Amino acid sequence: MAVLDPELMRIVEMRVLNKKVCRKCGALNPPTATRCRRCRSRNLRPKHKVAMRR
Ligand SMILES: [Zn+2]
Numbered sequence: 001m002a003v004l005d006p007e008l009m010r011i012v013e014m015r016v017l018n019k020k021v022c023r024k025c026g027a028l029n030p031p032t033a034t035r036c037r038r039c040r041s042r043n044l045r046p047k048h049k050v051a052m053r054r
Contacts, residue, residue, distance in 0.1 A: 016047075019031060020033055022038065022039065022041055023041070025039045
């Protein structure tokens with residue numbers, strides 16, 4: 001795979017990580033969500049930099 005522009009990678013990363021994940025069902029929700037759209041749980045967490053693992 002080609003190495004992408006680091007600045008572009010940063011933007012892509014921000015977009016991907018800018019979500020909330022439900023701890024209960026694992027659904028992705030918008031960053032503005034206070035409740036899960038699938039199970040209505042309020043047990044949401046922001047998606048952190050797990051994608052940085054190699
Ligand atoms: Zn849920």
